[in-house]
Amino acid sequence: MAEVKLNPMETNQEPGGDFDAVIVGAGFAGLYMLHRMRGLGLSARVFEAGSGVGGTWFWNRYPGARCDIESMEYSYQFSDELQQEWMWTERYASQPEILRYLNHVADRFELRRDIQLNTRVLTATFNETAGRWSIETSAGDQVSAQFCVMATGCLSSTKTPNFKGREHFAGPSYHTGNWAHEGDDFIGKRVGVIGTGSSAIQFIPLIAQQASHLFVFQRTPAYTIPAHNGPLNPEVQREVKANYANFRAHNKLLPSGINIRHNEVSALATPPEERQREYEKRWEHGGLSLLGAFADLLFSKEANDTAVEFIHGKIREAVHDPNIAEKLSPRTVVACKRLCVDTGYYQTFNRSNVTLVDVSSSPIEEITEHGLTVKGKEYELDAIVFATGYDAMTGSLLKINIRGKGGRSLKEAWAEGPRTYLGVATVGFPNLFTITGPGSPSVLTNMIPSIEQHVEWIADCVLYVLNHGFACIEPTLAAQDAWVNHVNEVAGATLYPTCNSWYLGANIPGKSRMFMPYLGFPQYVQKCDDVAAKGYEGFVLIPGNDAERHAALPRG
Ligand code: FAD
Ligand code: NAP
Secondary structure (H helix, E strand, C coil): CCCCCCCHHHCCCCCCEEEEEEEECCCHHHHHHHHHHHHCCCCEEEECCCCCCCCHHHHCCCCCCECCCCCCCCCCCCCHHHHHHCCCCECCCEHHHHHHHHHHHHHHCCCHHHEECCCCEEEEEEECCCCEEEEEECCCCEEEEEEEEECCCCCCCECCCCCCCHHHCCCCEEEHHHCCCCCCCCCCCEEEEECCCHHHHHHHHHHHHHCCEEEEEECCCCCEEECCCCECCHHHHHHHHHCHHHHHHHHHCCHHHCCCCCCCCCCCCCCHHHHHHHHHHHHHHCHHHHHHCCCCCCCCHHHHHHHHHHHHHHHHHHCCCHHHHHHHCCCCCCCCCCCEEECCHHHHCCCCCEEEEECCCCCEEEECCCEEEECCEEEECCEEEECCCECCCCHHHHHCEEECHHHCEHHHHCCCCCCCECCCECCCCCCEEECCCCCCCHHHCCHHHHHHHHHHHHHHHHHHHHHCCEEEEEECHHHHHHHHHHHHHHHHCCCHHHCCCHHHCCCCCCCCCCCCCCCCCCHHHHHHHHHHHCCCCCEEEEECCCHHHHHCCCCC
16 A cells, blocks of 8 residues: 655644644635635644645545535635636546645645644643633644634544454455555455445446456445536536626525525425426436425425335346345435435446445454455455445544533533534534534535635634634533524434434444434524624623734734
């Protein structure tokens, strides 16, 4: 496995120091947060565990990794020059292209000098006397900051099941979310893939073309819709760019913030032939557009069953062997787990060098030196890919020893599941912000506008605190409790909580079950704006003696 070499030009190692803000993570969120903090005239330091910027798009270099929101949408909008000048090449951008884009952003806005790579934040402790956060890192830094922003990502803490004998496997093994190396291939190898979620579905068709044999170990089949990816039509790019501000504004008002046409009618009230036509149209269009086919898809099981039936029909059309088609057909509600988007996934199971191994009733027993065993049978493998997902939404936050008022840890505060106000702040942790934290729409939206909205809201909030001579801001318990109840109530009225998804924390043994993202876009944005307009309603603002120091700051 090739090791990633550190580019010394990318680092700015200067252990120690006091900052206005420390930002953890240098993905889409951390990069933009740094840019905004600087724009306020504040000093900020970003710590990033990886050896490069890019977050998700730095780590996920598995073959076929790409986004499933169209390129013209999955990008920053804070700089019109940037969005006008950057040229996307495909309808859905690939991982290398998004990583190039984020490196371009880091260079263009001269962000690197305040980013310290190869540095994991280990602890963040709130010092009540000073009203500041003390941060310790894996590189030995001990810094302090008035504000601490967690830009640690919702899908950045990989999960590899604790299979017996894992350490004995003689060949290379990979996790899709920790693939920060290049140059490996699977040509002529016997490869085992564990998992069939969005990541696996993207690379299985590609690895199948290289491997001598590919074994796919499937516990739960997933619904996937063809992407119909291809070169981005230059005319489309020109048209969007000619009206970019309107395009972005329009999308912000749509459920999920994604440019999907949402049909207002019920699936059940639609005659079967018409319903079929609507589904066909969306299947042909590709990607996540199927989600908008009918208004009741995620509210009525009966309505959802019509989508189930449609997709099962598509699987039977694509897969020659009816037994394999049956095994590939999910029984869960469509979209209660994240809908996947693929290129040639189901068809891959027609290849003679691909075997689907059902591990739903007979789990993987053991990893051996030469492969793995299921039902006592050993599958001989040269390489194993773990496409087993993430400790989503809370994993990276809780890996950091975060201690707030009274020395209470975030782990204790969230023992029964994450509790936040608006997904950005938590009682007992003053001046600590979470970008796309649990309780915000985050993973149920196009994440880039959601990230930008959080970054801008946090920057405005910081400015408000400073301009009004406050030392700290923290939510009230009443506001937080009401918000958590609201998030749960909204989710409870849908079909989302009906399957064991990572949205619920159900993929992590022992994790408390709580539907973590907020199903309330776009109203959520208005709620955040209202809170700010009312002088940060639901927050307590704590007076401080730092007013003089901050009087010198730019106002605006
Ligand atoms: P990340 O990109 O996850 O960045 C967080 C960074 O924080 C990481 O670099 C991590 O190393 C760092 N970090 C974490 N903990 C620490 C620590 N203690 N110390 C230092 N650094 C730390 N979203 C969409 O909207 N559309 C898509 O099509 C889409 N596709 C995706 C495909 C894949 C394969 C994955 C995994 C996710 C996808 N997502 C998609 C979600 C994606 O994560 C977000 O869109 C976005 O990239 C998140 O940016 P971020 O900066 O919030 O977090
Ligand atoms: P995932 O959706 O959580 O899938 C993990 C897979 O591993 C599931 O099939 C799961 O089966 C299986 N698994 C876990 N433990 C197992 C075990 N012990 N034995 C057998 N199988 C096991 O993870 P992911 O595919 O990495 O995707 C995570 C999220 O990242 C996505 O939902 C999406 O939000 C994002 N993503 C997006 C794209 C994109 O197209 N833009 C691509 C990749 C990722 P069970 O279902 O039975 O638990």
